[in-house]
Amino acid sequence: LFKGTISDNGYLDHLKISDSADEVLREAKDVIREHVREGFKVAEQYVQKAVLFERAAVLAGMADEQLTPRFRIQGSFAYHTVNSPAQNPPQQIDLDDGIYLPVSFISMKGRAQPSVAASGFFTLVEKILTPLCQKYEWDIDRSKSSCIRILINDEVHIDLPLYSIPDKEFKRITEAAYAADSALRSSVEFADFAYRSIPHDQIMLARRNGTWEPSDPRKIEDWFNGAVASHGKVLRRVCRYLKGWRDYQWPECSLSSITLMACAVIVFDELSGDLPDDRDDIALLKVCERLPSLLSGSIPNPVIPGMMLDEKWKPEERRDFQNRAASLYSELTQAITQTYEKSTAISRLQKVFGKRIPNNQTLLLISSEEAEVKAYPAISVPAPAVQRSKSG
């Protein structure tokens, strides 16, 4: 019922984004990339040097460099957890396309900072994109503090986070590759080998308020892809089911996808042995069993030590998350292990996940599920969330 079969669609098939939405997003992404790249060649037509560069860089004569951005998809499209929205509006499909600008870094207040001003970077990219957005009737959302959001249509948007990387590093890393393959030099894509080789903490994210902050999107990707590599693709599917549940339960909420992914990884890490690849229902049940208690405590950010994913939740929000997670577990248990009537099992699942759970009884097999569920006990139940995660 979750994964579906070759002949019958499961929940997973109904979470997929449509081919047309996928095509619209990818075409828009390519047009934006091309336009931003061309725009940077004539950056001075859009903003003055004094706006684009830090004052210290202008004074040091470092404001004449030709800037060439590179692009790289990140977020759910990069780690393959994209779902189509359960409630549109307000939910939309979100493609994150990072813009990476190799620039020289200068020492300011004792720290190496990009010579480009974070606010100037925002201004330049927004000015470059304004005529393009008018042409295609896209809207620019300037309310996000750490990206430029382009609203393509009612269903999809593209987020453009702006990064800078030290150009010395970038040149050092790319020199040999460019010598071997000159086509790479003009590549729009931030090539994988170069992206992988930028030293830690040298990727800086521009914030709309004019500050830079170290922010390394590779960390989340590596963490999640590593977890999928060790636990199997069932982990990725379980995360998509949880996101689908969240989107059906709340039109908008602060229970982030990363939080749901972190909870799923915690549970998979705790289980002894790997879950079977063909029993998504059992894997989901094991995660949901622990979800209410995980949501009641602190959930560590898997890639930023000391940061908690739940620190901004209000007490009533947390209670709501816990309550609905508890009813998710109860409906799921009853549907999977305590119901012998197929139609009842389906309606229980539809109650928590919505009608994207297919009403198709041929996808349900009745067996002694309880024994199978018990075959995958947790090593220690329930381990405090803070103590794990050392192994990764």
Ligand SMILES: [Mg+2]
């Ligand atoms: Mg986004």
